[in-house]
Amino acid sequence: MNKSQVLHWWQSGVVYQIYPRSFQDTNSDGIGDLEGIIQRLDYLNDGTPNSLGIDAIWISPFYPSPMKDFGYDVSDYCDVDPMFGDLATFDRLVEAAHARHIRVIIDWVPNHTSDQHPWFAESRRSRDNAKRDWYIWRDAKPDGSLPNNWGSFFGGPAWTWDEVTGQYYLHQFVPEQPELNWRNPDVKAAMFDTLRFWLDRGVDGFRMDVIGLIIKDEQLRDNPANPHAPANLPENATFHRLQQVYNMDQDEVHEVMKEIRQLFDEYEARVAIGELFGPLDRWVKYYGEQGEELHLPFNFRLMDEGKWTAATMQGLVDAMEGVLPDFAWPNYVLGNHDRIRLASRFGGQAQARLAGMMLLTLRGTPTLYYGDELGLENGDIKPEQMHDPQGINLGVAFTRDVTRTPMQWDASAQAGFSSVAPWLPLSADYETRNVAVQGAQPDSMLTFYRTLLWLRRGSAVLQGGSYRALNLHDDCFVYVRELNGERLLVALNFADAPCRLDVGENGRFLLSTHLDRAGTVGKWLDLRPFEGVVITL
Numbered sequence: 189m190n191k192s193q194v195l196h197w198w199q200s201g202v203v204y205q206i207y208p209r210s211f212q213d214t215n216s217d218g219i220g221d222l223e224g225i226i227q228r229l230d231y232l233n234d235g236t237p238n239s240l241g242i243d244a245i246w247i248s249p250f251y252p253s254p255m256k257d258f259g260y261d262v263s264d265y266c267d268v269d270p271m272f273g274d275l276a277t278f279d280r281l282v283e284a285a286h287a288r289h290i291r292v293i294i295d296w297v298p299n300h301t302s303d304q305h306p307w308f309a310e311s312r313r314s315r316d317n318a319k320r321d322w323y324i325w326r327d328a329k330p331d332g333s334l335p336n337n338w339g340s341f342f343g344g345p346a347w348t349w350d351e352v353t354g355q356y357y358l359h360q361f362v363p364e365q366p367e368l369n370w371r372n373p374d375v376k377a378a379m380f381d382t383l384r385f386w387l388d389r390g391v392d393g394f395r396m397d398v399i400g401l402i403i404k405d406e407q408l409r410d411n412p413a414n415p416h417a418p419a420n421l422p423e424n425a426t427f428h429r430l431q432q433v434y435n436m437d438q439d440e441v442h443e444v445m446k447e448i449r450q451l452f453d454e455y456e457a458r459v460a461i462g463e464l465f466g467p468l469d470r471w472v473k474y475y476g477e478q479g480e481e482l483h484l485p486f487n488f489r490l491m492d493e494g495k496w497t498a499a500t501m502q503g504l505v506d507a508m509e510g511v512l513p514d515f516a517w518p519n520y521v522l523g524n525h526d527r528i529r530l531a532s533r534f535g536g537q538a539q540a541r542l543a544g545m546m547l548l549t550l551r552g553t554p555t556l557y558y559g560d561e562l563g564l565e566n567g568d569i570k571p572e573q574m575h576d577p578q579g580i581n582l583g584v585a586f587t588r589d590v591t592r593t594p595m596q597w598d599a600s601a602q603a604g605f606s607s608v609a610p611w612l613p614l615s616a617d618y619e620t621r622n623v624a625v626q627g628a629q630p631d632s633m634l635t636f637y638r639t640l641l642w643l644r645r646g647s648a649v650l651q652g653g654s655y656r657a658l659n660l661h662d663d664c665f666v667y668v669r670e671l672n673g674e675r676l677l678v679a680l681n682f683a684d685a686p687c688r689l690d691v692g693e694n695g696r697f698l699l700s701t702h703l704d705r706a707g708t709v710g711k712w713l714d715l716r717p718f719e720g721v722v723i724t725l
Contacts (some may be wrong), residue, residue, distance in 0.1 A: 193231060193652070198293060198393065198459040198483060199517050200651040201243025202548070202641060203555040204232060207525050208250050208272055208595045209258065211558060213606035220594070220605070222250060222273035226284050229650060231623065233611075238627075240561060241641045244291035246395050246461075248276075248525055251297075254304050256364040257577055259295075260397060263301035265382035271358060275389075285718050291392035293459065299401045300365040307378075308366050315353050322375050323366050324358040325350075326408065328466045337410045338435050339426025339434045343581035346427075346435075357406075360427070360435065362577050370402040380451055387452075393459030395486070396448075400464045400474070404443040405434035422582050437466050445481035452483075460530045466591055477647045479515040484553060488518050491527055494536050498665040499684040502657055505667075507548060509655060518552030523560050525559065528559070529591050532566040538718035541636055541701040542680055543718040547642050549678045551655035551669065559595055561637035562621055566591035598624035631703050643699055643722065649676050664715065669725075675725040681715040689713040695723040 212224025225247065233239050249259030250272040259269070268274050285292050301308055310319040326335035326347075335356055338346040347356040348363040358367045368375050383394065411430040421428050445462075450459045461484045464471055474485035489504045512518060522543055522628045523530040531540040540563050547554045574580055579587020593612045597604030598621040615621060626634035644650045653671035660666045663683035669676045677695060681687050691713050697705040701720045709723055 195652050196459075196483075197243060197457065199553060201291070201553070202241075202644065203244045203246050203293065203553065204240070204242040205246045205248065205555060205557045207248045207558060207592055209248075209611060210592050210605075212595065212597075213325045213608075213610065216607045216611045217271065218606050218608050219271055220270065222268065222277045222281050226281050229284055229288055229290065233290050235288065237638060237642045240638060241557070241645050242290065244293055244392065245285065246293040246555065247295065249295045253500040254302055254364065256302070256362050258575070260297050261300070261304075261362065261365045262297050263302040263304040263306075265297075265379075266385045279389060286390070286719075291459075292390070292393055293461065294386060294391055295397055296383065296386075296394040297397045298370070299370070299398050300359065300361060300367045303364045303366055311366075312350055312352055312357070315355070321372050322407075323353045324369050324404070325353070326358070327355055336408050337426075337430065338408075339428070339430060342428060342578045343422065343425050359406075365652060367404075368402070371406070376444070376447070380447075383448075383451055387455050387458060392457070393461060393483075395453075395461045395463065397463055398436075399445075399462035399482075400466065401436045402440060403438045403444060404436075405438060407434075409434045411435060421453060422586075425582060426453055432465075437464075437470055441471065442476070446476065449476070449481050449483075457616040461486060468507060468511055472513075472516070475513065475516040479513075484517065485518045486555075487552075488521055489523075490520055491522050493534075494637055496539065498661075498663055498680065498683065501546065501680075501682070502665045502667075505655075507655055509551070518550070519555065520547055520550055521555045522547050523557035523591070524555075525557070525592055526589060527590055529566045530560045530563055531563045534589075537563050537633065538701070541633065542682065542718050542720045544637060545640060545678070545699075545709060545722070546665065546680055547699055548644050548665075549650055549676075549722060551653065551671065557591075559593075561634055562596060562623065562626060563633040564593070564596070564615060564621065566590035567612060567615055569593075569612065575612070596622040598622050611663055636703055638700060639703065640699060646675070648672075649674050660691070661687050663687050664689060666691075667723070677723045677725055679713060679715060679723070681718060681719040686717060687715050689715065691723075691725075693725055695725045698722045698724055 193719040211220040211221050212228050213220050222230050232242050245371035250268055251258045251262045252264040252267050252269045253261050268278050280584045282292050307319055307322050310366045311323045333348045334345055340346045341361055346358055346360045349356055359365050411433050414429055414431045417429045452460045460482050460484045464474055466484045471485055474482045493500055530543055531578055534543055567590045571584050574587050589612055594605040594610045594614055596618040603614050603618040621714055649671045653669040656668045658666040664687055665680045667678050699722045
């Protein structure tokens with residue numbers, strides 16, 4: 189990138205995901221709300237290094253919903269569920285965020301609605317209803333069996349029988365989430381109107397849920413068996429026993445992506461982000477042939493990888509850098525509401541710091557998950573405390589509740605999250621692992637994140653520089669970021685042992701994951717176990 193190229197906000201900035209149920213409760217019902225986000229905006233960015241200094245918030249669903257899948261079963265795309273507030277509160281949130289130069293990204297759930305949505309109520313009324321074809325209905329096979337072998341992400345078949353009209357409807361999540369028929373132009377037009385509703389209210393972009401699922405194989409053919417399925421899957425884990433060939437990532441979906449992008453381009457400086465899965469060569473197609481589809485197809489490869497080694501992480505980054513066209517902008521995610529906590533996934537707090545430094549110094553847009561800046565670990569959720577349908581249906585090992593526990597603000601009885609018992613239990617260490625305590629500690633995880641985030645905010649190299657990996661040590665992921673002659677070296681030691689690197693030239697420490705390095709460094713760089721450093725060369 190040269191001096192003449194200017195980055196968009198969604199390229200230079202850092203996105204912070206908020207799970208609204210778990211961020212801040214202001215009406216004492218144990219559930220977070222939009223007013224709570226407003227009250228905590230200064231924590232996110234007040235313009236000083238006392239805040240995190242993030243650039244955008246992504247808010248998980250807050251739409252009216254029966255909450256069978258906690259907001260991903262939408263009953264009205266153009267309103268706010270009363271438990272979170274109302275449209276006036278949302279408007280105040282956007283205004284308050286923008287006043288702090290924080291962009292607002294919200295979820296959009298295009299693949300399915302709630303079964304309580306008026307569209308589905310009409311669709312299931314009769315086979316000849318005008319909205320019947322807004323959803324995917326099929327007869328049983330002649331032998332009375334299901335229309336095909338597809339499974340639900342949450343366990344069991346992806347089909348539910350409707351007694352009223354004598355047909356099955358498709359749902360790849362809970363039965364209360366019937367899937368829209370995006371091959372129907374009326375569905376597409378109605379869903380595009382829901383995007384415009386929020387864009388007209390000042391929303392800066394959307395994270396689009398399971399966007400690659402919206403077009404299915406027109407013949408709804410059976411999926412083939414997955415030869416690599418784990419042997420110890422629960423009996424009802426139908427989805428995981430199949431290869432996802434005909435239920436997602438159909439070639440026709442790209443025409444819809446282009447139309448979505450055209451809609452976004454009607455507005456100024458908005459971002460289209462899509463939740464996607466699949467092999468790299470298929471994933472990269474969602475940028476479009478010339479950048480005319482998604483701005484950012486979410487990249488989960490670092491998060492999905494179970495092997496935590498320097499070689500593995502470098503291999504994933506290099507592979508993605510190798511397939512990106514010149515117009516495509518990379519992005520990375522290490523935590524979200526569906527995956528176990530970063531500090532639990534990679535083995536501990538030291539490794540979590542290393543991962544945070546990697547996420548925030550690679551080329552591209554990083555997305556943080558609330559609480560990772562405190563080193564929050566998986567919550568201890570007992571079976572009787574589970575709310576997540578995935579865990580309830582497949583077993584406690586599959587619950588996502590562990591990564592959705594309340595934000596821990598201080599050492600008070602409910603960690604400053606609420607005045608009453610929260611909807612999910614707090615972590616056992618909340619009296620010491622919270623914003624108030626860590627904010628006063630010069631070597632805490634929160635202090636580390638604040639320091640790193642503000643370093644990134646002030647560095648054109650970290651925001652827009654090129655990436656080049658250096659193969660200096662088997663246990664270390666080392667790379668150079670460069671822009672207009674300025675060079676930064678990032679060295680990450682993935683081993684539980686010291687390592688020495690020959691960096692070949694002198695430099696100056698900008699940051700260590702230990703927060704205790706300063707001054708110059710010579711040709712040889714000694715790293716402690718699980719230490720990462722940023723050096724200006």
